[in-house]
Amino acid sequence: MTAPMPISLEVNGERVEAQVLPRLNLADFLREQLQLTGTHVGCEHGVCGACTVRVNGEIVRACLMLAVQTHGASVQTIEGLSDSGEVADLQAAFRDRNALQCGFCTPGMLMAAQEMLVQQAEPERDQIREHLSGNYCRCTGYQAIIDAVEATARGRRTA
């Protein structure tokens, strides 16, 4: 049973059929089999948030989910959110506010921030901070990241 298993899922709106080893986690599956390298692999034990993706519409740690568990699921990665334009304003706000330096944490930050902005139109800074508390930025850019998310929320309310 350690042999590859067939899975069928949707990734960024496209049907994907694949054979995966049980031990393969979702982050490695996206990066290595589908070449979707926007999902980053940092700590590999659920602490850093760099591998955050959406499964069935909700954000999860892709390093803490097996690829075989996504059989029948719908997965969205930063490539999907970026190509559809869903986070275009958030990305622009990150650029404007210089909320990324090395960029390693940025895909996970965008995924997590977007989930909060969808749920809550007027987040306080404390709420933004709390929602992003599971995402590490080792360039210490937190203030700028919170500024960018706050500016995006403001922009969406007036849009």
Place this chain on the structure above:
Amino acid sequence: MKAAAFAYARASSVVNALELLEAHGDKAKVLSGGQSLMPAMNLRLISPELIVDIGEIAELRGIAVTGNVVRIGALTRHVDLLKSPEIAAHAPLLTEAVAHVAHPAIRNRGTIGGSLAHADPASELPACMVALNATFIVHGRAGERRVTAGSFFKGIYETDLSAQELLTAVELPAAPKNSVHFFHEFARRHGDFAIAGLAAQAIVEKDIFTDLRLVFFAVGDRPVLAKAATRLLNAAITPAVLRAASTALGEELDPQDDQQASASMRRHLAKVLLARGASALLGRPDLNVGGLA
């Protein structure tokens, strides 16, 4: 790191999961939300030969209120507890506690059954279950058995569950109208494991505790239902009474040193939590003053 190779079986029902566990015993590990199991496997702390994924068993999901009993299926996720109006109405302690469990992406996957079966002494839900006097429903080949939360936790990552059994649900008595609760934990960052925490459920009549369950966590090898609480029962609470309870609590607890905190720091924080908790439960800010700890 990556998890070592293992075989994977997707259980189609509780019966099917039990058959798999019966056949493979302690070489198998149950995968629920995976938010504790997967890190342990990725860090190679454990390397099970078989993963039994119970994630698709619909009968294990959901919250139901029948009369005075709140039944929570083992696969109910932290985010489901957090957003549930039934939990907010009948077990508000749990609603408040779940907000302290990790981060949104973890709460979207982690389950109550997984957290309880994992039995990390620093986690919130085991302590809440003891405070709420929950009953755990366990299924094995011989059928169903029921275990009180107080006797379920046996040590660090140790529970009353055998390798052939599955925790399928928990049942809580719905909180009576005159009950009050308190939850607080000290952690380095929001969402981190607690350095010391308190989950409390009480009944207060005319400024007197007629029932008080104080459960401290991260200060022992399992949730600790404090015997010191009896000193606060059916008595007018004065600073002297609270001080005596605080001293008794300090003697009762036997916390461990680790990289997060020393044993004496944990004991001190538990006393701070006792004062804050008693003060908040009684609505008496005068009791939470310096020096009591």
